Amino acid sequence: MAAPEYHVPVLLEESVGLLDIDPRGTYADLTFGGGGHSRRILAALGPEGRLYAFDQDSDTRANCPDDTRFHYVESNFRFLRGALRLRGVGQVDGILADLGVSSHHFDALERGFSFRGEAPLDMRMNQRGRLTAADVVNGYTNAELTRVLRDWGELETPWKIANCIERARTAEPVRTTAQLVEAVRPCTPRKEEAKFLTKLFQALRIEVNGEMEALKMALEQSLKVLRPGGRLVVISYHSLEDRLVKNFMRSGNFEGRIEKDFFGRSQTPFETLTRKAVVPSGEELERNPRSRSARLRAAVKREMPAGEADTPRKR
Structure with missing residues (x-):
């Protein structure tokens, strides 16, 4: 039996097409994973091209x-600029990031x-990181758990879920995924159990890996x-990721605030290439159901006055 594919690349042709690859250019794939997007980029590069793949x-x-x-x-792609400079790379012609969790991670139950x-x-x-989901579930205060569930999971009653977890861990530490599912069962809606648990696990994963802060850092360094x-x-x-990406491409900051110069002209560092987010086709959804929530956005960096590109932007 063939080994399962590490990860099926999502919106492959659409995303690489929007990079508008120069065969002699230098590119960065911030989320290498199974290498699907990287291989497609390499196929478009000539002998002088280079690709730096982060994971x-x-x-x-x-x-x-x-x-x-x-x-x-x-x-981690949060160290994008420093890692490239260590390798003698000052600027690149394109950056691609597929922020989804790979199929490998979901399929590797351990x-x-x-x-x-x-x-x-x-x-x-x-795996060298210190913080685990068990540390969050058992070590965070009720208030800290509520914040994680509200901010990263966008769950409707985060305080109730935090209370369920606190009651369970008081009896014994919650160390496994099955124990966590059982701990929150009193708060789990019967008709939307899978959606509820998906949001719960998303919240913990984002907290453990510092995903939102890493994304902000990578976008600013871009x-x-x-x-x-x-x-x-x-x-x-x-929506949490998509909102940050959309606002940053639109305005250069994470609030979506358009800054203007003395003459009232918009000072935006990017020109957006996707008026609306690109979503998978029906054919792709049938082939890869895990792509259903994917949203693709792209932008091109504008020419900026000397010195302005190095000025830190407000978050």
């Missing part, structure tokens, strides 16, 4: 192509990303790393 999960190293133009960076089955409450993308005319292409999977 904090050492498991992905096994997916690296044997190609001298390919450079693997075992790092990693604790899925609420189906029983596994340790881990959820670390980087302004310094992209050359003028360079393209930023991002695939997101939930």
Whole structure:
């Protein structure tokens, strides 16, 4: 029997197409994973092109192509600019990020990303990281748990869920995914159990991996790393990510606030290429149901006055 595919790349042709690849250019894939997007980029590059692929999960190293133009960076993409500078790269022609959790992580039950089955409450993308989902569930105060569930899971009654977890962990530590599912059962809506648990596990995963802060850092660094005319292409999977990406591409900040110069002209660092988010086709949804929540946005970096590109923007 063939081994299961590490990850099926989502919106592959659409995302790589929006990069408008220069065969001689330099590109960054911030979420290497199974390497699907990276291989498609390499196919469009010529002999002089280069691709730097980031991933904090050492498991992905096994997916690296044997190609001298390919450079693997075992790092969280929050360190984008520094990692590239260490490798002698000042600017790139395009950046691609597919923010979704890979199929490998969901299918590898021992990693604790899925609420189906029983596994340790881990959820670390980087296995060298200290904080696990079990640490959050058992060590956070009721108020801290409520914040995580509200902000990262967008759950309707986060305080009730936090109370359920607190009652369960008082009896014994909640160490497995099955124990967590059982702990929140009194708060779980019967008709929307899967949706509820998906949001719960999403909230814990985002907290464990610092995903929102990492995304903000990578987006801010993209302004310094992209050359003028360079393209930023991002695939997101939930409203929290999509809102940050949309606002940043629209305005250069995360609030979506358009800044203007003395003459009232908009000072936006990007020109958006996608008026609305691009979503998977019916054919792709049939082929890969896990792509159903994907939203693709793209923008091109404008020419900016000297010095302005290095000025930090307000969050």
